[in-house]
Amino acid sequence: YKVTVKDLSSVKVGSSGDLGSIYVGDSDKDNSLYVYYLSKFFGSSATNNWNGVSDLKVGDELLIYGNAYTYNNAPQLGSGNRCITINGSPTNGTTAETACNIIQARAYCDLYGETGIENMYVTGVISELSYNSSYDNYTFIMEMEDQFGVMRGVKAWAVSCDESMKDLLVDGATVVINTKLMLYYDSAIPGYICECYRGNVVSIA
Numbered sequence: 001y002k003v004t005v006k007d008l009s010s011v012k013v014g015s016s017g018d019l020g021s022i023y024v025g026d027s028d029k030d031n032s033l034y035v036y037y038l039s040k041f042f043g044s045s046a047t048n049n050w051n052g053v054s055d056l057k058v059g060d061e062l063l064i065y066g067n068a069y070t071y072n073n074a075p076q077l078g079s080g081n082r083c084i085t086i087n088g089s090p091t092n093g094t095t096a097e098t099a100c101n102i103i104q105a106r107a108y109c110d111l112y113g114e115t116g117i118e119n120m121y122v123t124g125v126i127s128e129l130s131y132n133s134s135y136d137n138y139t140f141i142m143e144m145e146d147q148f149g150v151m152r153g154v155k156a157w158a159v160s161c162d163e164s165m166k167d168l169l170v171d172g173a174t175v176v177i178n179t180k181l182m183l184y185y186d187s188a189i190p191g192y193i194c195e196c197y198r199g200n201v202v203s204i205a
Contacts, residue, residue: 001068001077005060006032008053017049018079019056027061034076038064041092042082042101061087065107080147085111090120096202099123099176102144102152108181109154109194116182122196123176124154129169136160138169142177142196155184156196168204176202 007023014020014037022035040050042065050056066081083091084107093100093108099121100108108117124142131138137160143153159177161169169175179199183192 001064001066003033003062003064005056005058005062008056008058011053011056013050013053015046017044017046019050019053022056024062024064024077033068034074035064035066035081036076037079038066038077038081038083040083041098042104043092043098044082056086061085063107063111065103084108090117093120093122096121096176096178102142102154103146105142105154105181105196106152106194109183112182114183114185116180116197118180119178120181121176121178121202122154122156122181123174126169126173126175127153127171129171132158137198138201140171142175154194154196156199157184158198159196159201160199161201165201165204169201174205176204178202 003024004027006025010021012020018037018039020037022038023032024035025032063084064081065084066077068075068077084104092098102124105122124144127141127143129140137158139157141153142156143151146152177199179196182195182197184195186193
């Protein structure tokens with residue numbers, strides 16, 4: 001959901017560091033949607049989340065991953081919501097330690113389109129690994145299971161790997177890569193897919 005912060009007069013910090021009681025809406029309309037609680041990013045915790053209520057300001061544009069439903073006859077975004085961008089800037093994925101997961105990577109691809117965004121860190125489980133000996137790089141799918149048990153994936157294309165880690169780069173391994181996230185038109189589908197374009201392997205577990 002792409003929304004604008006409308007009202008922070010009742011905002012509070014939860015026990016897990018999430019911000020609660022936020023009202024958001026469309027920037028050009030007189031409407032509002034209640035956000036019960038919002039984490040700063042995927043993988044946030046009580047010790048690694050918002051710094052405080054001053055992190056958000058009225059007028060900030062947010063991209064939120066969450067579930068909308070009706071509560072007491074009013075629409076709202078409940079708990080478990082994640083902030084993906086603030087005023088167009090990623091909330092995480094800019095370091096290996098805050099690597100974004102597949103759901104967030106797909107959101108960034110949708111947001112930045114075919115232009116893409118450089119120097120992003122993405123983590124996921126490898127499948128369909130293939131090696132291009134002519135260029136000494138790898139192409140594979142990075143996957144994760146979402147909260148509904150559905151596998152989500154992005155394609156990692158022409159990714160380099162240091163010689164010391166090549167034996168660990170196998171299907172089923174969890175990898176972190178530094179890459180460019182972008183939408184790519186795949187004529188074989190046909191349609192746009194989220195792609196990790198080039199880059200290099202940072203770590204493998």
